[in-house]
Amino acid sequence: MTMGQRHMAGDRGWSSDRRGQEESKPLLERLQEMLGALPGIGPKSAERIAHHLLAASREEVFELADALRAVKEKLKRCSRCCVPTEAETCFTCLDTLRDSGLLCVVEQPRDQAAFERMGTYRGLYHILHGRLSPLEGVGPEKLTIDQLITRLRGGEIREVILATNPTLEGDGTSLYIAGLLGHMNVRITRLARGIPAGSVLEFANSQMLADAMDGRNTF
Amino acid sequence: MEGLVVRVSDWSETSRIVTLFTREHGKLRALAKGGRRLRSPFESSLDLLNHDRMVLIRKTSGGLHLLTESSQITRFSGLAKDYQALSGAYLVAELLGDWVEENDPHPGLFDAAIGCLKDLEQAACADGETEKGMPKWNPRDRLVVLELALLIDLGYRPELTGCVGCAKKAEKGSAAFAFGSGGLVCRGCRLDQRGWRELPERCWKLARNLVAAIELGGNGWAELSVSEESARREVRRWLGEYLSWIRGRRPRLMGWQEE
Numbered sequence: 001m002t003m004g005q006r007h008m009a010g011d012r013g014w015s016s017d018r019r020g021q022e023e024s025k026p027l028l029e030r031l032q033e034m035l036g037a038l039p040g041i042g043p044k045s046a047e048r049i050a051h052h053l054l055a056a057s058r059e060e061v062f063e064l065a066d067a068l069r070a071v072k073e074k075l076k077r078c079s080r081c082c083v084p085t086e087a088e089t090c091f092t093c094l095d096t097l098r099d100s101g102l103l104c105v106v107e108q109p110r111d112q113a114a115f116e117r118m119g120t121y122r123g124l125y126h127i128l129h130g131r132l133s134p135l136e137g138v139g140p141e142k143l144t145i146d147q148l149i150t151r152l153r154g155g156e157i158r159e160v161i162l163a164t165n166p167t168l169e170g171d172g173t174s175l176y177i178a179g180l181l182g183h184m185n186v187r188i189t190r191l192a193r194g195i196p197a198g199s200v201l202e203f204a205n206s207q208m209l210a211d212a213m214d215g216r217n218t219f
Numbered sequence: 220m221e222g223l224v225v226r227v228s229d230w231s232e233t234s235r236i237v238t239l240f241t242r243e244h245g246k247l248r249a250l251a252k253g254g255r256r257l258r259s260p261f262e263s264s265l266d267l268l269n270h271d272r273m274v275l276i277r278k279t280s281g282g283l284h285l286l287t288e289s290s291q292i293t294r295f296s297g298l299a300k301d302y303q304a305l306s307g308a309y310l311v312a313e314l315l316g317d318w319v320e321e322n323d324p325h326p327g328l329f330d331a332a333i334g335c336l337k338d339l340e341q342a343a344c345a346d347g348e349t350e351k352g353m354p355k356w357n358p359r360d361r362l363v364v365l366e367l368a369l370l371i372d373l374g375y376r377p378e379l380t381g382c383v384g385c386a387k388k389a390e391k392g393s394a395a396f397a398f399g400s401g402g403l404v405c406r407g408c409r410l411d412q413r414g415w416r417e418l419p420e421r422c423w424k425l426a427r428n429l430v431a432a433i434e435l436g437g438n439g440w441a442e443l444s445v446s447e448e449s450a451r452r453e454v455r456r457w458l459g460e461y462l463s464w465i466r467g468r469r470p471r472l473m474g475w476q477e478e
Contacts, residue, residue: 040232134309134472135226135267135316168267168308171299179302205262207294 028054080151082127082144083109092125099123101158105148105177107131107165115163123161126151131164131173145177152184159187166193166211220244221292223332224269225316229255237265237286239273240315240332245323249275249284264291268298268308270333295336301343307358308339310472314369317466331368334438335361356440360451364439366458367429375465378402379427384411393419396457398464416460421446422453429454 028050036046053061077083078090085091092098092112102123106112112125128143151157162177164170178188194212195204204212222241230236235254239247253259264271273289298305311332319325342356370376381388383402397404397415403423409415418426428442443451463469 042231134306135313136228137471168295168299168305171296172302172305175299175302175305205291207263207291 081125082129082147083112083125097122100156102161103157103159104161104163106163107170111163128164128173131169132176133169140176145180148177149180152181152186157186159189162188162190221270221272223315223329224265224267224271225312227265227267235265236283238316240319240329242326242329243324245325246316246319246321247275247284248321249286251286251289254286260287261289262291264289266294268312268336269294295340297340297344304339304343304358306472307362308336310362310470311335311365313470313472314366317470318369318373325372328369328372331365335365359455360443363451363455363458364429364433366462368433371430371433375401377426377430377461379423379430382408384408389423391420393417394423396423398461414464416457418457419453421450422457425450426454426457
C-alpha cells in the first residue's frame, strides 16, 4: 500500500487498530520476502520464521540482527587462502602442524568444511569463491586465481590438489588453472572419482563405473 | 525423450532448474526436484552438455515442466582436456539456449549439435593425432559448421550464389554480403542496403560450399580440409558478424572462444 493509498484509507475513517495492522503489513511482508530469498527457504518457511521472530523476545531478535550485521562488517577474506575470517590470516593458515607444501584448491568455503570433516587431510587450502562459468558470465577475474598464483610464487607449495566439483564447469576450471600452473615447479593433481566405498557395483551408475575404470590404481 | 542439457542452475538446497534442448520438443525448461542430491532419479546426468534420455511431466500452463527421471546417454567428459574445445562446447550451449525457441523442435539441429560435441571431444582427446582415420577438427572450424547449420535450420540461410536484389549470379572477385537481406548483393543493389560487408572471393565461395554440404547432410569436412586458413578466418569473422546482426548482440562465448 502506497502512502497515498494509506492516506485515503485514513480518510475513509478506518479504526486505529486496523490502520496499525495495515501499516505493519509491508514490514512483515518485506521480512518474509528477504527470508524467502535465502537458500533452502520457501515462502511457507519464510512465513513461519517471520512469525517466530515476531513472537520472540526483543533480545533474541536483536542478537540475531547483531550477528547478521557483524558477519558483513567484521568478516573478511584470509590474506592467504581467501576463506572468510575475522583475523588477517585464518587459523588453518597459521596452524604450524599442517603440511605447508600441500595445497587443496576448492570452489567454496563449504567444500573446505567438508574436507575438514573428513579429518585426514593435513595440508592447506585455497578458496576460489566460485568456478569458471562462461554461460553465467563468470570469468577468471571473478575468482581468486591471481591470489593463488601469487601464493605459489612463494615457492613453498610442492603439490596443488585441484578439488573443484566433478562437473564440466568444475573440470574446466581445473583445466584452466592447471594451464596457468604448467610452467611452475609444482605437482598438480586432481581428486579421484568413481564408486563410493561400501557400495556395490551392481547399483553404481554407468558414469561412476566409467570413472572408476579410468582412474584404477596398480594393486 | 532425448535431450541435451544446455543450462543448469541450482534451485533451493537440493533441486535444479535445467534448460534442455530436446530432439522431440525443442527447448524446454524443467525443475528437477532433488537434482543436486547424489542419490536421485537423475544420477549424474544433469551436468552441462550431457546427452540424456529423460522423462518429464509437461505443464500446459506455461510454467516449468517437472523432470522426473533422467539417464545419461553420452557424457562429453573428454571436452575437459582441452580448453579451446571446451569453450567451443560452451558456445554450442549458448547458441542452442539463446536461439532456439521453447516447444519448437529442430531434430536436424539436435543431431548436428550432438555431432559437433562428439567432434570437439575427439579433437580434445586426439592430442595432435587422428584416431581411426577420423579427421582431427580445429574446434573453431567445427563451430563454423554448426553455426551455419543453426542458421539454415532456423530460417536464416545465407544466400551466397547470387545477388538477393536482382538474382545476378556471383562469379568472380569480392562480393558484398547484406546482413539485412541475408545474402550477397551486387554493386548496384548494395546502395539500397543498410548494413553490408565486403567478402573476399575465397570466403564467400568456401561459405557457399559449406552451406551446400550441410544441406546435403554432410559436415563440411571435405570443403574445410582443402581451404586456406585465411579463408576460414574470413568465414569465421563474417559468420560472427552475421549472428550478432540477427540477434542484436554478439554471442558471449565467441569472445572466450577467440581468447
